[in-house]
Amino acid sequence: xxxxxQIKRRxxxxxxxxxxxxxxxxxxxxxxxxAQEAALRTRAYRNxxxxxxxxxxxxxxxxxxxxxxxxxxxxxxxxIVITSDRGLAGAYNSNLLRYFTSELKKDEQTKVxxxxxxxxxxxxxxxxxxxxxxxxxxxxxxxxxxxxxxxQPILQTAMTMFSDGEVDAVDVLFTDFKSSIAQEVxxxxxxxxxxxxxxxxxDLEDAVFEPSPREVLETITPKLIEAxxxxxxxxxxxxxxxxxxxxxxxxxxxAGDLIDDLTLVYNGARQAAITQELAEITGxxxxxx
Numbered sequence: 001x002x003x004x005x006q007i008k009r010r011x012x013x014x015x016x017x018x019x020x021x022x023x024x025x026x027x028x029x030x031x032x033x034x035a036q037e038a039a040l041r042t043r044a045y046r047n048x049x050x051x052x053x054x055x056x057x058x059x060x061x062x063x064x065x066x067x068x069x070x071x072x073x074x075x076x077x078x079x080i081v082i083t084s085d086r087g088l089a090g091a092y093n094s095n096l097l098r099y100f101t102s103e104l105k106k107d108e109q110t111k112v113x114x115x116x117x118x119x120x121x122x123x124x125x126x127x128x129x130x131x132x133x134x135x136x137x138x139x140x141x142x143x144x145x146x147x148x149x150x151x152q153p154i155l156q157t158a159m160t161m162f163s164d165g166e167v168d169a170v171d172v173l174f175t176d177f178k179s180s181i182a183q184e185v186x187x188x189x190x191x192x193x194x195x196x197x198x199x200x201x202x203d204l205e206d207a208v209f210e211p212s213p214r215e216v217l218e219t220i221t222p223k224l225i226e227a228x229x230x231x232x233x234x235x236x237x238x239x240x241x242x243x244x245x246x247x248x249x250x251x252x253x254x255a256g257d258l259i260d261d262l263t264l265v266y267n268g269a270r271q272a273a274i275t276q277e278l279a280e281i282t283g284x285x286x287x288x289x
Contacts (some may be wrong), residue, residue, distance in 0.1 A: 004273055007266040011259060013171045018255035024088070025248035029088065031144065032180065032241035038145050039177050039219035039234040048230040049224040053193060055204045056221075065221050066163045076113035076166040078136075078158060080190070080229075080236035082236040084142055090247035091249040092175060092183075092240050093246070094124040097184045100173055115167060117154055119233075136161075144237040148226065151233065155226055162191040175231040175239035181246065183239040188232055193225055 026224040055069065062135045081100055083093050097225060117137035118124045124138050133165075143150060158170045170191040177190050 004269050005265065007262060007269055011155075011262045011266065014255050014259050014262065016134070017199075018252050018259070021248045021251040025245055025252055027060040028241050028245035028248055032238065032245050035234070035241050036177065037246065039231070039238040042227075042231055042234060046132040046227055049227040051204055052184075053221070053224050055207065056213055058216045059128045059209070060217045064071045064264050065217050067159065067191055067193050067225065069163070071168050071231055073110075073112055073168040075165075076115055076167040078115040078117065078161055078170045080154060080158065080170065080232075081119060081123045081127075081171070082117070082233060083120035083126075084240050085121040085122055086123065086172065088247060090250075091239055093120075093269040096173060096175055096185050097123065097126050099187075100126075103171075103173070103187070104133065113167075119154075142232075142233070144241075146230065146233050151163040151226065155222075155229055158191060159222065159272070161224070172232045175243075177235045177238035177242065180242050183243060188228065190225060190229060193221060202267060278286055 040048070079100065081096070083096060087093065104114055112128075114133045116133050116135045117129055118127045118135055119139050119142050121140050124140065125134075127135050127138075138153065139154070139194055160169045162170055169189065172188040174186060174188065174192050176186045178184060
């Protein structure tokens with residue numbers, strides 16, 4: 001059995017670790033609230049953008065805008081993969097990268113080329129180990145609430161590669177925020193701009209597009225695609241901080257349980273040491289007598 005002093009040092013070490021994880025939990029909770037508010041605040045805009053595009057598809061000539069042209073994915077697929085820069089976020093990165101791996105294997109089986117734009121240091125490190133994955137963009141230290149200027153290079157690269165025929169599809173892999181304890185890894189098809197909507201609102205059914213649906217489609221399509229890409233970043237940030245908060249909470253709780261267990265061991269060892277000392281004193285007194 002470990003000595004009393006060793007157990008005391010172990011308890012102090014675990015308590016110090018618990019203080020760190022508790023502080024990280026509080027920081028993550030604060031960031032999560034801000035990220036959650038940002039994601040929820042713009043969801044309605046994202047949904048409306050999808051409805052507008054769906055309605056325009058019904059009334060306009062889709063051949064007018066190359067971003068809507070569907071084509072079989074036989075040449076290359078471009079992935080935009082949103083991970084985090086830091087770890088200690090539970091299964092946030094591992095779940096997404098595992099899903100990414102499964103998608104890459106499907107493309108390998110169908111002989112489709114893979115292109116990647118990696119967001120976050122964790123994704124960049126992973127992509128560096130993948131054979132036959134051409135990384136054309138690597139973004140680190142990406143803000144939780146990116147501005148239009150932040151995402152424009154990514155969006156322009158994706159739209160140019162698609163319109164030039166270099167890639168047949170652009171997919172965004174991200175973690176969708178459901179709640180503080182539930183997140184889901186998803187693929188969002190950014191291009192071609194499908195945005196399938198089950199039902200378009202009545203006010204959009206009655207909307208009149210001026211000067212013409214075709215001209216409106218050509219003008220606003222890049223902006224509406226931008227809105228969808230922006231939303232994936234906001235959802236990913238909310239998911240990351242939620243999973244980091246839960247991971248640090250679990251670490252703090254586990255540290256507390258370990259401290260309780262070590263305290264019991266410490267008390268037992270201390271009692272055993274006291275009993276032994278008493279026995280030695282008694283034995284020594286009897287020997288003198």
